[in-house]
Amino acid sequence: MSFAPTIVHTAAAATTGGIDPLTIGLVVLLAVMVIFMFRNSRKRKRDAEQLQNKFVPGAEIMTQHGIYGTLISVDDEKNEAIIETTPGTRLRVHRQTISRVIDPVEADEAVIDEPSGTQLEAGTHELNQDHAMPAGDPQYGERVGDAIVEKPKRAPRKKAAE
Secondary structure (H helix, E strand, O other): OOHHHHHHHHHHHHHHHOOOHHHHHHHHHHHHHHHHHHHHHHHHHHHHHHHHHOOOOOOEEEEOOOOEEEEEEEEOOOOEEEEEEEOOEEEEEEHHHEEEEOOOOOOOOOOOOOOOOOOOOOOOOOEOOOOOOEOOOOOOOOOOOOOOOOOOOOOOOOOOOO
């Protein structure tokens, strides 16, 4: 008999006066999640504002679907943008499908070094003008030999019975 009141008494004391470490951990975890959510929200808002500042007619853009084009016009009222993908081809898309504005980057000209070695020294081999390969070598996919192979002929189709 004395055992049951003791259990009830200790359980009541633990819930009223003690702080559970699991509760503290959950509250800290919730606070960290809220902080990261606000931080991420501000970052996305800042990126969206920067993208909107770059929306000027004539800018090179890319949509979320991977379509590249030139921005022709933006209608804020209808949330539409007109993109010209190729000369004469214009697409009307929702404004939010434009994922980024492409910054013009000038490509460096690649410097091609001539191969050094004994195989292609001047005057030793005649080069094929199409692919800069030695003229006697077969090209990739080229058949070697005198045998001429014809394509097999298809069997005539049978007409469907009416």
